[in-house]
Amino acid sequence: MNPLSLIRPDRQADRVVPPSGHTAWLTSFTAGAMAFLAVFAMALSLAAGRLADRWSDALERTATVRLSxxxxxxxxxxxxxxxxxxxxxxxxxxxxxxxxxxxxxxxxxxxxxxxxxxxxxxxxxxxxxxxxxxxxxxxxxxxxxxxxGAVLDDHTRWRRPLAVAASRLRLLGLLSIGLIGTATAAMITLAANAALAANAQVIRVLRLVGARDSYIARAFVRRFTLRALGGAAVGTALGMLGVALLPSTDTAGGFLTGLGFQGFGWIYPLILPLLAAGVAFLATRASAFRKLQELT
Amino acid sequence: MIALENVAYSYGGGELLSDISLRLAPGSFHFLTGPSGAGKSTFLKLCYGELLPTAGRITLFDREVRGLSRDDIALTRRRIGVVHQDCQFLDHLPLAANVALPLTVAGKPSGAQDLTDLLTWVGLGNLADARPPQLSGGERQRAALARAIIMGPDVILADEPTGNLDWEMSLRLLTLLVELNRMGKTVLIATHDLNLIRQAKSQIAARVLRITKRKIQLAGADL
Structure with missing residues (x-):
């Protein structure tokens, strides 16, 4: 199935599957909520990355001798x-x-x-x-x-664990985004399975009149992908708004007030709706073909 | 066109059909009769690839059905129009869209005039915008027939198409199927309505097959 076919409107194909009730808002809501959380995970990861870089810079082979x-x-x-x-x-x-x-x-x-x-x-x-x-x-x-009276203060020894901790925090942020994506895929798979099961009669009729599996699957995949895209776009927008409303960074701000996006960093969350749509596409497609095999 | 050679079909251990050989020649008209549960519906499902035989060989349009992919079976079904007793529709679509559904899934345009002509031919010209749940049993059967033939199939398989209809409506549907046969379509009707068979035989040369004891036999002159 060509993903580009999802963009091309096909009103006839869309109409053959009836509008499904709770799976529609469930998919949009899940994608929105997960994108909202992913924005914060991404902000955390980026902030931790900046912190790690800053502390690493400070580790550039410096030491202090304190002389009393x-x-x-x-x-x-x-x-x-x-x-x-x-x-x-x-x-x-x-x-x-x-x-x-x-x-x-x-x-x-x-x-x-x-x-x-x-x-x-x-x-x-x-x-x-x-x-x-x-x-x-x-x-x-x-x-x-x-x-x-001279004491060598080798401060790299205590800064290094902090830099490592910041790096781990960045990894945890990325891991969180991965887990959020996986959870989104699981939820959308469940919703797609429910929609396919609820439309078993529709599928039987479509089969009877000569519809291929790819045609039937596309009707569901397109719907779920677009719902996930829309939901994730709203969730991302709200998440970015939330990050933008956090207190601004200042010299004494520390880590928490630095939790946000800077410069080009604001572009990164914009890929979340596309990621959510991609996850929905793959999850629904796999689910649809598996279900269609079962419904033979 | 459709050929079965020594075909058997078993449902979980019990054999429903056994050693069946039959060839549906182009332009032929067959009735398939037998008691309820004899396997008439199963036989039809074998004929359009919804079921695969547990033994023997089925050929659809010169291709062995076991060698067909799922896509091939879908494409083959576009050449076979099927009418069920409990004909199912997409209830959220109007009648015209339901009848045009085979064209829709095949990506072919449905000419509005052709669709109107077809609905008029089956006597549903004034119900194009009606939803399936609003139709009577007879109207649903005729709509199913219209849907089955809109792609211009070579074969029409009908499973108890008059099971829920009164005699007048049954005759009307039979007349449509006879007309299609005269247009060159191969028709196979599964029914236990002997009066319908007698009526058809008075109009065309129809062969009558009977499923008895898991096998298909040519019915005698007692019909």
Whole structure:
């Protein structure tokens, strides 16, 4: 059966199958509800993907050495630490952060008027790893021996699980869409089976007058496909509206407020009605031919 | 046209028809008679491919029925018009659309004038827009006949077509079938109405077959 034949109107063929009652709204409603849920699953998946990418970017081989020392020794020890770092194989660069940079880091928690000079804040040294990587344990031991106030904060170690978790969340979103599609296929198959069983006499008459299985199946497949397409279009539109009405992302927004589509991402949910129609087409077609074989 | 060679048919263990050989020649007119439950309807279903024989060989238009695909059987049925006693229609469609149904499923246009002429020929010209549930038994039988012949089939099989009709209506239907036979159509009517058979034999040369003890025999002159 050519899927394009579903688009071409065939009023005569459509009329031979009587309008079926509850299976009509059941199919449309199921497709609509599932598309609505799929929009959110897709938004979740895309948001998780962005989060995973962001955290992965942050993992780009960076580390921090936190140096605590009396104020009069701070510059001396900073130089010593930088000296150690410059001689450590696998470290591409290291630099001490300026007071302004440290103030900017603390500003979200303590406000813009933080007197950095008056507080005994540790000096932060930003370390960038070379491609070959470095021996973090060996570096820790050298720092402990030569600059006792310096602590290597290897933050990749706690960010990596978060990035993995975000990746898994993206996969779960995609898996949810797959499950939604499968559930849609199951529901539409049930509805199609019910419609075929309810129209057993119609099928007998059509057979008697020489209708091929493909003709009979097409009458049902076309109807269910178009219903699924219509229902899913409404469900997708409502889902997209729901996502659009979520609070907008801001710098302090975090994950939940970032749950939405961005830019071209808004195009992705538009494929859901087509997917639903495709699922309905395949499910109804398989169901119709199986049922027609049984009704011989 | 339709040929059966040593055909048998069993329903779940019990043999209903056995060792049946018959050839329906083009333009012939046959009656098939026998007691209720003798297998007349089963025989007709074998003749249009709704049932497959459990033994023997059936040839429809020179093709062995076992070798036909489901699509082939559908195409073959377009060459065989079938009228049932409990003729079934699509109740949501008007009579004209029901009669034109074979053309619709074959993707052929149904000329409005031809359809009107056909309905008029079977005496239903004024009921084209009626729904099947609104028709009487006789009207349904004539509508079924019109539907059976709209594709210009080579063979017409009728299963107790006058079973629910009064004598006057039965004669009217018989007249239509005789006319079709005179046009060259092969006709096979399954009936237990001996008066109808006698009436037909007074008009045309019809052979009468009888199913007795699972076999088909040519009926004697006692009819």
């Amino acid at each position: 020392a009396p104020e009069d020794q701070m510059d001396l020890q900073t130089k010593a630490v930088l000296e150690i770092l410059s001689k450590t194989p696998g470290i591409a660069s290291a630099r001490a952060m300026t007071d302004d940079e440290q103030r900017a880091l603390l500003e979200p928690w303590f406000g813009p008027d933080l007197p950095v000079d008056a507080l005994p804040l540790p000096r932060l040294i930003e370390v960038t790893e070379a491609d070959s990587g470095y021996d973090s344990e060996g570096l820790r031991q050298r720092l402990a021996a030569e600059a006792p």
